[in-house]
Amino acid sequence: MCGIAGIIYRGGDGGHRIGRDMTAMLQSMKHRGPDSTGYALYRAPTPELLLRVKLGDSGDAESFQFGEDIRRRRRELMSALTAAGASTKGVEDVNEYTISATLDYHGDLKHLADHIESVHGLEVLSLGHSLEIVKDLGDARKVSGEYRLENYFGSHGIGHVRMATESDVDIANAHPYWAYPFSDVAVVHNGQLTNYHTWRRRLEARGHRFASDCDSEIIAVYLADRMAGGESLEDAMHHSLEDLDGVFTYICVSEDALGVAKDELAAKPLVLYEGEDMVALASEEMAIRAVIDHEIETYDPYESTVMVWTR
């Protein structure tokens, strides 16, 4: 059991308090997943490229060499960026093991991401012109505090509270997943995928990279693979209903759209509110009530549903 949530403002100009809203939604669903919390937040698009990199995982922090490893990886990250042809405009050490950077880079994103991940221990959390993925252990209030999300302004975002069932409790296995190497695409998932290994072998054979053992990562990689073949996000989501087995409700976001897909049994919950100025959706209505105070009309979408909204 995990909890997922999403919110998108129609005509969103990036001026909404998306960080605070997502935190309120995720915190109200803490009972669905106390292990880790993750956000994919979208700010107004910038001409520079936004990069978030994880230098180490929470599980490694007890190692003797953790501090030294982190410093070495940070140096190697900087040279990898230069080697890939990106010039660094700004770097922020978000915390001990997370780096946020703005880059001047106009080449192929896979080229850049592969260069960064060629450094052992580094994982690209997100890459794009408006997407930033934040994930860590603990509940929404803790993660929001650590990563200072209270005053994060944007147009849309998704989030996830995780109760680990299939893989470890660490940052690598936390949601959301970036659809490596697609700019500004991220996924959160509630459910279990039963043909994970089949799809993982298939996608690895096509050269895709996996950063974790979490079955949900398949969705992000699968969508990336489809889009690499020229499909739109929405078409890729429709195909996923046929190709993925198991029970799932997942929310997928791109720079200007937010979509949701449900399996053919409608086995995992989702409550949807479609307002005039915004769309909010979550595993439980309580999460929507956490950001909308007045009485609203909500409903559960049916089985095999794919819905997409643009900002």
Added chain:
Amino acid sequence: MDTVTTGATQEEPRFDPRGLVELDARVPRVAEIDGDRAVFDARELTTRGINLELRRLLYEEGVREVTVQNPRARHSIGVGLLTRAKINFEGSLGYFAMGMMDGPEVHIAGRVGWSACENMMSGVTVIESNAGSLTGAAMRGGDLVIKGKVGARTGIDQKGGTIIVMGSAGSMTGFMMQRGRQIICGDVGPGLGDSMYDGVIYVGGKVKSLGIDCVPGEWTDEDTELIERKFRIYGLGTPPQLQKYVCGKKLYNYDTLEPSERKLVL
């Protein structure tokens, strides 16, 4: 010090590493009581607080009509209320609303989440808006009226009572239903009445597909009487044209032989 005589515990848990248990098991005592009626605002109350207040009013104070304001879609509200009374919720409820209830007449002005009125024994629940999946799961008696639409698996394992849905219903409606009736005025999703043992499902709209062993049934005067009576009681207007579905009873007996049995027969 407040005491509760209704089985609710006053003992606070000493340690909860995941922070999931609400520590305030005190009865809030915030309702305004006027004769046999009471009103309280649930906005600032916890789930447990709302339920303790309901129990106090119904069991201790002998209140016969309670109005709950701002329930804000909290889960497990009104579970296990075993007395006759009127309860009005001025808003939406979350999962497991009014589960296992036996007797009350409930009106919910908003929407409900999954598993509303699960294992309901008797009484009436009227929901003004939509309901989630598993509505009326394992229900045993009473009437459950949903004026909007419902999610998947409505009345799964239903053992009695009547579920009326004015809108449409999702997949596997009436899955493994054993007794009772469902009246779905709108369309239903795939797998209607899959593996049902008995009972009746009436559908007004399109059926996407029938489940295993669910077949159209023969209409009788009792069907007309029942539907008109229920629509009259709840003021639902004129019933739409309905198609009746029942169990084909093919699954009652095996019709395929084991290889060893086949040898004997031949």
